[in-house]
Amino acid sequence: MDFSYSPKTQEMVARVNAFMEEHVVPRIRQFNEEAHQGYEISFLKDLRELAKSEGLWNMFLPHLKDDEPGTRLTNLEYAPVAELTGRIGWAPEVFNCNAPDTGNMELLHMFATEEQREQWLNPMLNGEFHSAFAMTEPDVASSDATNITTLMRREGDEYVINGRKWFISNAARPDCKFFIVMGKTDPDNENVHKQQSMILVPNGTPGLEILRNPTVMNHHSREGHCEIVFKDVRVPVSNLLGEEGSGFALAQARLGPGRIHHCMRAIGAAQLCLELMTERAQERKTFGKFLHQHGSVAESIAQSRMEIESTRLLVLKAAWMMDNVGAKEARREISMIKVMAAQLLCRVSDRAMQVFGAMGLSPDTPLVDIYTMGRALRFADGPDEVHLQGIARMEIKASRENLGATAAYLTPPLRD
Known part of the structure; x- marks a missing residue:
């Protein structure tokens, strides 16, 4: 095993470090002040566009297609780059490399249909909006995903979703456009790892309600870690991600x-x-x-x-x-x-x-x-x-x- 940084990696580290020192670090005070006041960060959109124009974008995805925007880095190449951005909590967002969007983009990249890619993945790769991943629930130990109780019942050409989720990062963002929701489509399946599915639920769908945005250790984050209820939320069957039973x-x-x-x-x-x-x-x-x-x-x-x-x-x-x-x-x-x-x-x-x-x-x-x-x-x-x-x-x-x-x-x- 060779962990030495290749010339490509060293170049990327130098470029990201220079960008951080010139454009991100000088904005720390302004970011903190605006975030504390509850404002949308005034300079973030321009900073993201600048990073994108300089080829410092979507660096976490190694298998981007030719027509998808981003810098294709392997996990080993991305490691020291991510270490640099980790020095400032909000810096990964500047490069469109922030969680949970990264994980959601990876899921869509691997499993989305062409229609789902066009509606959700491509705009996210371009940095047009954010997303959330809704798995954790307040009433069960969600570290064991087989415990999840949210139900997704199929009725004709729709799924009807009922359940409660919490600590859902990004849900408080005004530009959080959709949730990848994990629940059970086949709760009686003898194979407990085949009971779950994932479904894309647009924010604002009737029956989806954000109940509260609790603090974490008395700390309020701008993206939020919300508690959400799904009450008879209806979405088309075409919003299923992957296959039924593949959620786990x-x-x-x-x-x-x-x-x-x-x-x-x-x-x-x-x-x-x-x-x-x-x-x-x-x-x-x-x-x-x-x-x-x-x-x-x-x-x-x-x-x-x-x-x-x-x-x-x-x-x-x-x-x-x-x-x-x-x-x-x-x-x-x-x-x-x-x-x-x-x-x-x-x-x-x-x-x-x-x-x-x-x-x-x-x-x-x-x-x-x-x-x-x-x-x-x-x-x-x-x-x-x-x-x-x-x-x-x-x-x-x-x-x-x-x-x-x-x-x-x-x-x-x-x-x-």
């Missing part, structure tokens, strides 16, 4: 690349926390010494560097495997980085806040927002515990194939 498989196809993208961005955010912490440690003194001269602070800096480097290497391995052997073969690595990157972000941002003191809890630094993102990431795309269970199952299965092989390494006491 589609969800897995969507989450594979998305998990890697989250981890890439998390490393970028953790790197920024380390840089902020390291600079702060050289500026402030306590008890006659700079902060970095205190053992506990020096240890925080060192631990953070080691954890970032080791997590980045595993993310690059997972990206390499996605490119070369596919998501199925990389599922163990994808689960490992999903747990490691989220926990990394929590630890490093927490250490940085500690070094900054009270200022670290204020809006004067991005640390609180980064910590909130890291804590939420431990649930997004599956909680830590589900991934850890999956990793353990794979290890047990692999061990059974060579059960007893470690006996020679044991040295029990001799018996008469």
